[in-house]
Amino acid sequence: MKQILLMIAVVAVVGCGQNDLGPAAEIEQASSDTGSADIVSSSETDVAQIKSEPTPAEKAAAENAAKKAAAIKKMADKAQAKAFTNTLGMKFVPVSETKVAFCIWETRVKDYAAYAAANAEVDASWKYFNGADAGGFKQADTHPVMNVSWNDAQAFCAWLTKKELAEGKIKPGQKYRLPTDAEWSVAVGLGKEVGDTPEAKDGGIKDVYPWRKEWPPAVGAGNYYKSLKVDNFEYTSPVGSFAANKLDLHDMGGNVWEWCEDWYGPAAKALRVLRGASWYGNDPDPLLSSYRFNFTPGYRGNVIGFRCVLVGGSGG
Numbered sequence: 001m002k003q004i005l006l007m008i009a010v011v012a013v014v015g016c017g018q019n020d021l022g023p024a025a026e027i028e029q030a031s032s033d034t035g036s037a038d039i040v041s042s043s044e045t046d047v048a049q050i051k052s053e054p055t056p057a058e059k060a061a062a063e064n065a066a067k068k069a070a071a072i073k074k075m076a077d078k079a080q081a082k083a084f085t086n087t088l089g090m091k092f093v094p095v096s097e098t099k100v101a102f103c104i105w106e107t108r109v110k111d112y113a114a115y116a117a118a119n120a121e122v123d124a125s126w127k128y129f130n131g132a133d134a135g136g137f138k139q140a141d142t143h144p145v146m147n148v149s150w151n152d153a154q155a156f157c158a159w160l161t162k163k164e165l166a167e168g169k170i171k172p173g174q175k176y177r178l179p180t181d182a183e184w185s186v187a188v189g190l191g192k193e194v195g196d197t198p199e200a201k202d203g204g205i206k207d208v209y210p211w212r213k214e215w216p217p218a219v220g221a222g223n224y225y226k227s228l229k230v231d232n233f234e235y236t237s238p239v240g241s242f243a244a245n246k247l248d249l250h251d252m253g254g255n256v257w258e259w260c261e262d263w264y265g266p267a268a269k270a271l272r273v274l275r276g277a278s279w280y281g282n283d284p285d286p287l288l289s290s291y292r293f294n295f296t297p298g299y300r301g302n303v304i305g306f307r308c309v310l311v312g313g314s315g316g
Contacts, residue, residue, distance in 0.1 A: 083248075084310070087169050088114055088160070092310045093248050098183045100309040105239035105250045106258060107156070107306055110141035112148070115156050118163075123152065125300050142238040144256045144305040150272045150297040153178055153259050153306040160308070174312035181262040181292070183309065184275045188252045188289045189245060198273045198292050199265045205290040210245065210253030210276070215284055222254030225282035236279050253277055256305035257293055264294035271296060278303035 054062070083091035083104060088111045092101035109126075116122040125147050139146075148156075157176040164170045179187065181198045188210055195201035207213050211221035221230050223237040231237065231254075240250045257274040264271040271294035277287045280303045285291060295304070 087164055087167060095187050095247055097186045100183060100311050102179065102187050102249055103308045104248055106144035106256055107308060108141065108239055109139050109143050109145045112145040112156065115159050119159060137235045139236055140238060143236045144239055146236065146256050146302050146305045147300045148305060149300045150259045157308055174310060176308050176310055178259055178261045178306060179309045181260045181273050184260050187247060187249055190289050193290065197266055198262050201290065202292040203285060203288055203290055208289050209287055210289055222251065223279045224254045225280055227282045253287065255279055257303055259306040264292060274304065
């Protein structure tokens with residue numbers, strides 16, 4: 001299974017600009033005949049107007065969607081009011097059974113852009129899918145940054161720690177880093193897992209997903225591949241677009257895979273752990289909360305991003 005997913009991820013990166021990741025829109029311009037327009041009857045115009053009116057079912061669906069969006073926003077606003085907000089506007093909440101505060105969403109394009117602006121040596125691969133001429137797909141500032149390696153994520157956390165210690169935003173002894181595999185499991189709501197390593201725990205708890213236990217996921221479960229028909233985003237979505245889990249964390253499933261601190265197999269020390277699936281996921285196993293993806297620390301892909309944690313509690 002992992003070999004299949006690896007092929008998918010690599011194809012997704014290598015094939016950007018092709019139809020699977022960078023579809024060229026075919027725009028057809030219909031020519032109009034002004035002479036024929038003059039003889040359209042009023043009854044035909046009335047029929048066209050009637051056809052354009054939404055049906056009662058469509059109106060009800062739109063109202064329900066609006067109510068759900070408002071409820072999600074209300075819950076998010078309530079949770080964020082209690083969160084620690086850092087200098088980049090990243091919000092962190094404590095997660096019980098761990099000693100860290102999790103960022104409530106994945107690291108955004110604008111967060112990483114601030115880091116890149118302050119460090120000229122930062123690899124520019126993260127921009128590859130984030131420009132009008134990128135050949136892939138365009139992202140807004142609030143989308144999760146992607147095409148970043150484990151090494152890139154480590155460097156970001158080190159920079160942010162140094163920056164905020166100097167500015168007095170966090171206290172000595174505090175620092176930003178990636179979550180450990182065990183911390184991520186707590187944050188996603190998994191129960192006790194069997195095994196001593198991420199590799200041993202991989203996929204061990206069946207039929208448990210970030211959204212609960214049913215398959216396929218319900219509409220609004222997260223940002224997954226379009227074949228699942230659970231969201232309206234073709235690629236990545238703005239962070240926080242879907243309801244948070246019980247710990248007030250968004251996108252613990254879907255959008256982008258998230259790097260963790262750990263080696264997948266500590267003895268081999270060759271591959272780093274990723275959790276949470278992405279916008280490209282549609283197969284049941286990789287979407288399990290217990291599933292571990294893995295890549296070399298230097299690998300970058302358009303399904304891969306990261307989430308930060310703050311060690312030592314809330315900031316100053």
